Amino acid sequence: EASLVRLVMNALQGVKSSLISIQKLSAVFCSNPADRTFHCIPSVWKRASSTHSLGNVLKSMGCAGLLVFLLCEFVDYFTNMNLEYSLIRKSENHQKDQMAEEKCAPKTLVNQAFAVAVGKVLEGYICALDTVYASAVLRRPSSSDVELSLHASSESGCLKSVVHSEITLLEFYLHTKELRTQIEALGNICNLHKLALSLSDTSFDDLIADATYEFRNFYRGGDLLTFLYAQLNVADPAHCNLLKFLFLQSFEPYCGFIRSWIFKAEINDPYKEFIVGDVGHLPPNPHIKAGISVDFQAASCRERVGVAVPCFLRDSLVPLVRAGQQLQVLLKLLELCIHVATRDHSSQDFLPCWSGFSNNGSSYLSPLTFSRDDIEAMVLARDNYYKRMNEKLKSLFSNLEIRYQQVATHAPLPFVGDVGGN
Structure with a gap:
């Protein structure tokens, strides 16, 4: 025996x-x-x-x-x-x-x-x-x-x-x-x-x-997250912790896609799992008139068709996609202002970004983890961060105003034509 x-x-x-x-x-x-x-x-x-x-x-x-x-x-x-x-x-x-x-x-x-x-x-x-x-x-x-x-x-x-x-x-x-x-x-x-x-x-x-x-036929990407989420909702108490652990660990890469998109307007998705995809570098808009040396390109990311979206994100899909798109527009406008006002800074110096916080700090915790003390510390850290960003923006706008006044007294400022060519 x-x-x-x-x-x-x-x-x-x-x-x-x-x-x-x-x-x-x-x-x-x-x-x-x-x-x-x-x-x-x-x-x-x-x-x-x-x-x-x-x-x-x-x-x-x-x-x-x-x-x-x-x-x-x-x-x-x-x-x-x-x-x-x-x-x-x-x-x-x-x-x-x-x-x-x-x-x-x-x-x-x-x-x-x-x-x-x-x-x-x-x-x-x-x-x-x-x-x-x-x-x-x-x-x-x-x-x-x-x-x-x-x-x-x-x-x-x-x-x-x-x-x-x-x-x-x-x-x-x-x-x-x-x-x-x-x-x-x-x-x-x-x-x-x-x-x-x-x-x-x-x-x-x-x-x-x-x-x-x-x-080979196992769930992939968003379908896997939907499956785990559905199983977690009907899980037996004895297996709830197991399913919660598997779900949180699986969702972390997808959460990284969301962070990168809404805070940086960037996509690092090698297997094309996220709803937004990179369509490559597009040529500059031909309707932009000469006179400004900024390479003001059109947005290089757009919504993917046929990609599985986790069921718990479907109601938030439209604002999620638009958040990154609007941030792309703000980045382009900010680059234009920086080019006109000063060459000492980049857009990353003025826009809040999730990578600006310490990865070891409480502000980097998963949004699925809730703690009152951690949330209060996160709010305080972000308030201080936004105050510093606002001070930088005020300085940028002051320089932009001074630059505009200097140019206006000598010659008209070149302008960007309508995108539609009208």
């Missing part, structure tokens, strides 16, 4: 060889009737009424271990930019591999952030699995185990030990129930739970091929 516990422990870490062994053992135990002749073995056969029930226990833990294996490959698929090392290459069916590589959709920053968050959850799961042995021993009611319990709790985790564990298979099964429930919830979110249930009915290579298909 100690060897069997060690095998199951490795399987719950997602070790492929252990999963294959569990798959074969569970099939054998589930297909054969109970053998009562081995009653002299005190552990397994006392606690399992039949080989069929033992097979079900192994199958249950094998399914959880398969989920861990698939979730690890899920993380690798969306965080590894080189398809050569992705799960596609691990299948033996080369024809399916080629088709999978051709149809593989481009990755997104939102999906990468989601995959990283899933990886952090898996790291916490492995750390919790490392404490199962100490937890099981500490909960034994026998007083003779007190000294052993204290010794076990002070030693390193069971995953770092090469010796056989002293806990039974049933103890290991019961003490990993909550961990397996968490993994099942995570597998449901990643659309992998159904694949894990077919552990005993499908070959391992076919499972890998089916998982690759699920990865």
